[in-house]
Amino acid sequence: MLFDVRLQFLMLLSCSGVILFTSVKTTIFLAGIALLFLGCQQLWKPLFYWMIIYTSLLIAYSLANQYLKISSFGYISIILFIILRISPTLIIASSLAKVPSGKLLASLQRMRIPDSLLLTLTVALRFFPVLKMEAKIINENAVVRRVSYKQLGNWLRVTRLFEYNIVPLLMRTIRLADDLSSSAATRGIDAPFKKTTIYIIRFSAIDSIGFILLTFSLMTPFI
Known part of the structure; x- marks a missing residue:
């Protein structure tokens, strides 16, 4: 059971904007809403x-705030703070990652999003799940060659880890964007005529719960 894709997309936009005006405490509340959205x-x-x-x-x-107050380690708290702030958005994005590509495209087109922007959004929303799969394949190959980051002994040779795990992933990242763009073009995303779809795009009664959660997320900065 999934909410309507348009509702999920609005929730993603809401979290992306709201996190700019929240503190750590209110971000926890927003993350709770995002987790409830998944539930x-x-x-x-x-x-x-x-x-x-x-x-x-x-x-x-x-x-980190309690024990790493030394200036040389202050960046750790900053990094953790940034990750905490963007986590609600990532949680909602993980919901959209479960939506089939065709349904995602059809739903976003119903929102009258320009095709140029639609292509960018589609590639962005599909990029991280595909990248995760590529990272898994690279790590499986690294395990066979005994150069995986999961093997603790390899952490004594960080440059080797970087060479066999990160570099291949960076190379694949460059190609993935082109592959995803080509895939969207093959599905006719830039075709000049009206698109059709096999999916039924409409709001249902269950989406009312999602709209309530969307309202609460928008109210988060005022809590």
């Missing part, structure tokens, strides 16, 4: 995954 869609695996990650980030940020 209402019965996306249990991403929900459990993000709960662990966000809780770990909060603990790390608290410890």
Whole structure:
């Protein structure tokens, strides 16, 4: 059970804008709304995954503020703070990652988004899931060659880790953007005529819950 894609996209835009005006405490409230957004869609695996990650980030940020007040380590708190701020947006994006490409395109076209912007949004929303899959493949190859970052002994040779894990991923990243753009063009995203779709794009009764969560997310800066 997933909310309408247009609702998910509006929720993503809402979180992206609201995080600019929130503190760490209100960001926790916003993250709670985002997690509830996943739960209402019965996306249990991403929900459990993000709960662990966000809780770990909060603990790390608290410890960093308490014990790493030395200026030379101050950047750690800043990095954790930035990650905490953008986490609600990433949580909502993980929901959109479950939507089929065709349905995503058809829903965004219903919102009258210009094709040039639509192509950018589609590639951006599909980029990270595909990149994650590519990283998994690269790591599996690294495990066979015993140069994986999961093998603790390799951390003594950081340059080797970088060469066999990060460099291939960077090279794939460059090509992925082209591949995703070509895929969208193949589906006729830039065709000059009206598009059709096999998906039924309409709001349902369950989407009312999503709109309530969307309203709460917009009210977060005023809490």
